[in-house]
Amino acid sequence: xxxxxxxxxxxxxxxxxxxxxxxxxxxxxxxxxxxxxxxxxxxxxxxxxxxxxxxxxxxxxxxxxxxxxxxxxxxxxxxxxxxxxxxxxxxxxxxxxxxxxxxxxxxxxxxxxxxxxxxxxxxxxxxxxxxxxxxxxxxxxxxxxxxxxxxxxxxxxxxxxxxxxxxxxxxxxxxxxxxxxxxxxxxxxxxxxxxxxxxxxxxxxxxxxxxxxxxxxxxxxxxxxxxxxxxxxxxxxxxxxxxxxxxxxxxxxxxxxxxxxxxxxxxxxxxxxxxxxxxxxxxxxxxxxxxxxxxxxxxxxxxxxxxxxxxxxxxxxxxxxxxxxxxxxxxxxx
Amino acid sequence: xxxxxxxxxxxxxxxxxxxxxxxxxxxxxxxxxxxxxxxxxxxxxxxxxxxxxxxxxxxxxxxxxxxxxxxxxxxxxxxxxxxxxxxxxxxxxxxxxxxxxxxxxxxxxxxxxxxxxxxxxxxxxxxxxxxxxxxxxxxxxxxxxxxxxxxxxxxxxxxxxxxxxxxxxxxxxxxxxxxxxxxxxxxxxxxxxxxxxxxxxxxxxxxxxxxxxxxxxxxxxxxxxxxxxxxxxxxxxxxxxxxxxxxxxxxxxxxxxxxxxxxxxxxxxxxxxxxxxxxxxxxxxxxxxxxxxxxxxxxxxxxxxxxxxxxxxxxxxxxxxxxxxxxxxxxxxxxxxxxxxxxxxxxxxx
Numbered sequence: 001x002x003x004x005x006x007x008x009x010x011x012x013x014x015x016x017x018x019x020x021x022x023x024x025x026x027x028x029x030x031x032x033x034x035x036x037x038x039x040x041x042x043x044x045x046x047x048x049x050x051x052x053x054x055x056x057x058x059x060x061x062x063x064x065x066x067x068x069x070x071x072x073x074x075x076x077x078x079x080x081x082x083x084x085x086x087x088x089x090x091x092x093x094x095x096x097x098x099x100x101x102x103x104x105x106x107x108x109x110x111x112x113x114x115x116x117x118x119x120x121x122x123x124x125x126x127x128x129x130x131x132x133x134x135x136x137x138x139x140x141x142x143x144x145x146x147x148x149x150x151x152x153x154x155x156x157x158x159x160x161x162x163x164x165x166x167x168x169x170x171x172x173x174x175x176x177x178x179x180x181x182x183x184x185x186x187x188x189x190x191x192x193x194x195x196x197x198x199x200x201x202x203x204x205x206x207x208x209x210x211x212x213x214x215x216x217x218x219x220x221x222x223x224x225x226x227x228x229x230x231x232x233x234x235x236x237x238x239x240x241x242x243x244x245x246x247x248x249x250x251x252x253x254x255x256x257x258x259x260x261x262x263x264x265x266x267x268x269x270x271x272x273x274x275x276x277x278x279x280x281x282x283x284x285x286x287x288x289x290x291x292x293x294x295x296x297x298x299x300x301x302x303x304x305x306x307x308x309x310x311x312x313x314x315x316x317x318x319x320x321x322x323x324x325x326x327x328x329x330x331x332x333x334x
Numbered sequence: 335x336x337x338x339x340x341x342x343x344x345x346x347x348x349x350x351x352x353x354x355x356x357x358x359x360x361x362x363x364x365x366x367x368x369x370x371x372x373x374x375x376x377x378x379x380x381x382x383x384x385x386x387x388x389x390x391x392x393x394x395x396x397x398x399x400x401x402x403x404x405x406x407x408x409x410x411x412x413x414x415x416x417x418x419x420x421x422x423x424x425x426x427x428x429x430x431x432x433x434x435x436x437x438x439x440x441x442x443x444x445x446x447x448x449x450x451x452x453x454x455x456x457x458x459x460x461x462x463x464x465x466x467x468x469x470x471x472x473x474x475x476x477x478x479x480x481x482x483x484x485x486x487x488x489x490x491x492x493x494x495x496x497x498x499x500x501x502x503x504x505x506x507x508x509x510x511x512x513x514x515x516x517x518x519x520x521x522x523x524x525x526x527x528x529x530x531x532x533x534x535x536x537x538x539x540x541x542x543x544x545x546x547x548x549x550x551x552x553x554x555x556x557x558x559x560x561x562x563x564x565x566x567x568x569x570x571x572x573x574x575x576x577x578x579x580x581x582x583x584x585x586x587x588x589x590x591x592x593x594x595x596x597x598x599x600x601x602x603x604x605x606x607x608x609x610x611x612x613x614x615x616x617x618x619x620x621x622x623x624x625x626x627x628x629x630x631x632x633x634x635x636x637x638x639x640x641x642x643x644x645x646x647x648x649x650x651x652x653x654x655x656x657x658x659x660x661x662x663x664x665x666x667x668x669x670x671x672x673x674x675x676x677x678x679x680x681x682x683x684x
Contacts, residue, residue, distance in 0.1 A: 035460050126660045133405065134659050136460065137601060140594055141655030148648030266467070266590070273464045308475045311468035315453075318465050322456040330458075 002177030015291025020192035024240030031236040038142035040265010046248030054104025090168035116241030270310040276327020392611035394568025400605035403541030408466030414588035416573025424495040443570020451562030491584035604665025
């Protein structure tokens with residue numbers, strides 16, 4: 001029983017991360033009808049920007065010392081006498097890392113937004129009006145461009161980055177059984193959840209959200225109603241890239257940073273298709289299902305089998321519901 | 335546009351080489367391929383063999399993507415099925431005649447194609463692309479497993495057998511070249527011929543509008559499945575030849591990268607045309623060679639530049655896809671067409 005709860009929780013934590021990445025793919029699809037195969041690699045760029053601003057830049061000569069390691073008087077006093085691996089020590093370590101974490105996050109969000117604008121302007125805009133298949137293939141081409149440039153700019157070695165939240169183990173009992181979690185993964189979970197719900201609310205209740213939904217419904221009518229459709233496209237890419245930057249920072253702090261991070265995007269693509277491309281709710285459910293299934297597979301069959309779980313599940317679901325769990329069926333006319 | 339292409343009978347109009355340019359072009363190509371080993375060195379032959387194998391596979395992808403209009407990102411798996419079938423057959427029967435293994439690989443791959451094709455009626459477009467991509471991951475995963483290692487070599491890969499022709503082992507690249515090229519030519523011609531038949535035209539009908547095709551009496555399911563099987567069979571043949579051509583195979587050889595490369599070759603060459611796969615494969619496989627030459631000039635043979643070689647190659651690959659999609663969506667074939675149109679009508683057209 002203890003292990004069931006343990007792996008269930010692990011699965012939900014992972015599922016939230018899936019949802020955070022998937023939200024980018026869905027927001028691009030909803031407004032532009034393009035499914036970005038390169039989203040994983042945009043995320044990888046976010047992770048590398050985070051690495052640049054949180055590790056490389058604070059270590060540079062011209063930066064003041066407090067950016068790399070912030071140790072005001074009261075923090076030293078607080079840290080006094082804290083045992084290793086205790087929450088107190090972990091929080092103190094986190095606070096002293098805080099300046100570079102903030103710098104890293106801001107830097108990666110800004111840079112990723114610029115990257116998204118560039119991609120949209122340079123590669124996607126010229127394809128406007130062509131079949132969506134060729135736009136999708138264009139994002140496949142982007143995979144290689146992004147992967148190549150990442151290993152050209154940064155080295156292909158695996159690097160470490162500071163986690164977003166304080167990292168200490170949490171132990172508590174549920175139904176008389178011990179459950180164990182890392183606080184940083186709880187923080188990641190909360191961040192993912194807030195971003196996901198926030199985006200959904202923005203799309204639902206703000207003017208720009210309505211513009212995005214109108215564009216998704218019918219581009220030319222949206223144009224006629226005075227909606228700046230190209231601006232909506234750019235916004236969608238920027239939203240995807242900024243959520244991707246945060247997801248990248250989380251992923252990099254969890255699994256380490258390497259150019260193979262981009263492959264994660266493909267399994268998220270499976271998640272998105274399983275949920276239904278145009279449904280935030282469906283994608284959220286699919287993320288949770290896949291996250292939990294992965295955790296249980298890891299428990300029962302070992303980590304190796306976990307890597308094909310998203311693909312097996314998406315195949316099964318697509319056979320049963322060709323448009324994903326909650327996706328809208330496309331109406332075709334002859 | 336070919337000038338001087340008048341016909342006096344229906345048979346001439348329907349023939350495989352329906353104009354003189356195709357006829358003489360084919361003869362020239364055959365002569366060129368026959369004499370190539372006389373003045374090419376070992377490395378060129380290696381490249382040529384590799385290109386021929388890719389041409390077979392891309393022609394297979396063309397049948398499905400270019401002619402039937404179904405997207406697939408999983409053809410690397412069929413390639414793997416062909417290659418591993420060949421290797422496994424040789425484990426049970428020694429000194430098997432290569433054409434028999436080739437045939438068996440084709441049949442097995444076609445069977446897998448049927449299996450992959452099953453979702454294709456219900457699942458369309460992008461969902462199909464991701465379904466095939468998933469299948470690719472799953473098949474490779476099982477090949478990599480330890481319990482499959484006695485047959486497939488697991489993640490370490492496995493040594494492949496040499497082809498034996500009547501007790502004579504094929505070792506040199508020249509021999510392998512002469513083994514592969516006729517098969518490649520035959521398979522490309524078969525594809526060209528396929529789309530003169532009722533069957534091929536039905537596939538084109540499905541691509542152009544599947545509902546209309548169904549109204550005209552084409553069974554969508556049967557034709558889509560057959561298209562999947564044929565295209566998988568091509569990739570299976572390519573995989574089988576791949577196993578003979580290279581000393582060893584690894585599961586990584588057939589990863590998603592291969593599947594995407596095949597599609598990229600098709601886009602660069604031109605979808606739905608026989609020559610598309612040939613041009614596309616030539617371009618994509620020769621780019622690394624050209625890059626090597628260019629980087630050799632740029633750095634004066636400095637070895638340090640080679641560290642970045644694979645990154646630069648990736649970027650160039652990606653840019654080629656994107657630039658082709660933006661500026662030349664019909665691929666190299668349309669440039670080729672334009673060129674000959676200008677030549678044929680000179681000086682009245684540019």
